[in-house]
Amino acid sequence: MVKSISADGNFCELHVPKFYFVHPNEETVQAPPIDNVVGKIETVWVPCSSLQIQAASSAPVVNAGPDERTLTGLLYPLNWSFTDANHDGPWSYTIDWGDGSTSTGSVANEGSHSDGHTYIVLLQRNLTITVTVTDASGSSGSDSKVVTVFVL
Numbered sequence: 655m656v657k658s659i660s661a662d663g664n665f666c667e668l669h670v671p672k673f674y675f676v677h678p679n680e681e682t683v684q685a686p687p688i689d690n691v692v693g694k695i696e697t698v699w700v701p702c703s704s705l706q707i708q709a710a711s712s713a714p715v716v717n718a719g720p721d722e723r724t725l726t727g728l729l730y731p732l733n734w735s736f737t738d739a740n741h742d743g744p745w746s747y748t749i750d751w752g753d754g755s756t757s758t759g760s761v762a763n764e765g766s767h768s769d770g771h772t773y774i775v776l777l778q779r780n781l782t783i784t785v786t787v788t789d790a791s792g793s794s795g796s797d798s799k800v801v802t803v804f805v806l
């Protein structure tokens with residue numbers, strides 16, 4: 655846990671627990687009894703560049719793709735993608751197809767994915783598709799697009 659950062663930004667102050675043994679006789683090497691184990695908090699300064707700073711969690715950034723058109727009764731292929739800055743998968747996803755049906759699944763990788771859905775409409779309709787992705791930490795992101803379902 656970084657407690658403070660030096661004015662020039664190069665050094666980070668850490669408070670770390672330090673444990674050491676108090677030897678009753680420094681000339682004798684032996685396992686000390688537990689009463690001789692002393693713990694304290696030590697302050698150390700280290701180069702910030704040596705630390706792996708990890709964000710608590712970042713939400714997936716989802717791209718549902720551009721608005722599209724599809725024909726009623728045919729399988730509509732949806733290509734969607736996402737990235738996650740802290741890469742904490744696997745990720746679960748939900749696709750709300752906009753006509754009352756949803757698809758759910760799980761993926762192990764960021765990047766491009768595809769799912770299909772067949773719309774059945776009697777008259778041309780504009781429907782909103784929403785793709786929501788949730789990472790292993792419970793952070794979620796979503797994106798929406800409009801698909802125009804037309805009839806011949």
Ligand SMILES: [Ca+2]
Pocket residue numbers: 711712713714738739740741742789791793
């Ligand atoms: Ca994440």
